Amino acid sequence: MAPVAIDIASRPGENPTSSAPLKANLPLPVMSHSTLPAQWMFDEPIFELEKRAIFSKVWLLTSHTSHFSKPGDYVSGNYVFDYFIIRDRDNNYQAFHNVCRHRAHPVVTKSEGSSLVVGCKYHGWSYNPKGELVKAPKFDTVEGFDKSANGLFKVHTHVTEQGFIFLNYDSSATPVPFEDHFSQLPAEWKDTDFSEYEPFYQRQAIGNFNWKTMTDGYQECYHCTIAHPGFAQSLDLKQYTVEPLSNSARHYAPKKSNPEEMQRFTFVFPTNGVTVTPEMWYIMRTCPLSATKTRMEFDVFRRKGVPQEVLDENRKFFTQVQQEDFDLCEKTQRGLSSGIYNTGILHPREENGVLYYQGRVLDYCKTHLEKERHLGEAIYPARPLSQPDGEAPRCEADKICTELESSLSW
Ligand code: FES
Ligand SMILES: [Fe+2]
Numbered sequence: 576m577a578p579v580a581i582d583i584a585s586r587p588g589e590n591p592t593s594s595a596p597l598k599a600n601l602p603l604p605v606m607s608h609s610t611l612p613a614q615w616m617f618d619e620p621i622f623e624l625e626k627r628a629i630f631s632k633v634w635l636l637t638s639h640t641s642h643f644s645k646p647g648d649y650v651s652g653n654y655v656f657d658y659f660i661i662r663d664r665d666n667n668y669q670a671f672h673n674v675c676r677h678r679a680h681p682v683v684t685k686s687e688g689s690s691l692v693v694g695c696k697y698h699g700w701s702y703n704p705k706g707e708l709v710k711a712p713k714f715d716t717v718e719g720f721d722k723s724a725n726g727l728f729k730v731h732t733h734v735t736e737q738g739f740i741f742l743n744y745d746s747s748a749t750p751v752p753f754e755d756h757f758s759q760l761p762a763e764w765k766d767t768d769f770s771e772y773e774p775f776y777q778r779q780a781i782g783n784f785n786w787k788t789m790t791d792g793y794q795e796c797y798h799c800t801i802a803h804p805g806f807a808q809s810l811d812l813k814q815y816t817v818e819p820l821s822n823s824a825r826h827y828a829p830k831k832s833n834p835e836e837m838q839r840f841t842f843v844f845p846t847n848g849v850t851v852t853p854e855m856w857y858i859m860r861t862c863p864l865s866a867t868k869t870r871m872e873f874d875v876f877r878r879k880g881v882p883q884e885v886l887d888e889n890r891k892f893f894t895q896v897q898q899e900d901f902d903l904c905e906k907t908q909r910g911l912s913s914g915i916y917n918t919g920i921l922h923p924r925e926e927n928g929v930l931y932y933q934g935r936v937l938d939y940c941k942t943h944l945e946k947e948r949h950l951g952e953a954i955y956p957a958r959p960l961s962q963p964d965g966e967a968p969r970c971e972a973d974k975i976c977t978e979l980e981s982s983l984s985w
Pocket of ligand 1 (some may be wrong): 678
């Protein structure tokens, strides 16, 4: 679908890349920032633009190497697009769109498994962990059929020293370099030995809210004393601080039980949170499904040897906080979608993290839309280039799509 005309205006005082950390002891800046307009929280064309401008181009925190122990191990999922990650015979992590090159059935259908050949369960095409097509039943007699031109669509991967697996759907050979995009992020986790933890459990819940409704809440703790009474008992929220980093943010607050000890949370643009405690750690993935539907995923790891009752207590605590956020988002979305509310004022210190990440969203969308306007058509960075319709003259059916797009949208 081609993009529709979207009016993206900067917000007053907007400077999305320069939100400096605002510590509790600094004077408050002048109030000058508002939220993104509510339309950004329910409008499908805006969501389609975000998919092209953000989710198809940036590095997405998707998994951790703790889920893999040997070659052939894989995990699959959906993070805007269906993907799977598999460890190859050289112990490298390969990722692919989970779409068979024959007729688009998923290649793997389980959320995790192990196999050095993955076979599509529709017509039996099979691929090795490098994504090469190794078997296409009965096609060996088809003249001109080229197995090597029908490998899986590759997704870029980056694995950090701490084992975090990032994907980038950009189909070009040169996505934004990970180190440029997240110049400060890996250092945030350098003090934790993640090999001391092992997979504990995974949980999902589908909510009726925009992905940014949840991320807005994640990026501030202004709401915590009101909405998270249990959480408020465990941390000194007066000192809760959010420091924007490069496409990420450091959150921290002293523990009430030991003010010397900081509880830290890490926001990873656009939709992830990482929480590390001595007993367990988890990735929170906020996976957009539509403009008003989002799947929350919690991928939880426990420290080896921690007694079960301690883990149960931690699990209960975090699940409670997560559920409170989930309920806030479903209720808030009603107001955002109501057509009554447009924008609200952000507190310059308490909500600086919201300002920062919303600024990044706006920045990505504006830049991408400018390119599309210049070109006169939508740009889909995740769309693989090596498809027959990209190389051969467009067929009649393709022409019809193009004509419809241009007459309806531009
Ligand atoms: S769709 Fe996969 S083998 Fe036909
Ligand atoms: Fe919250």
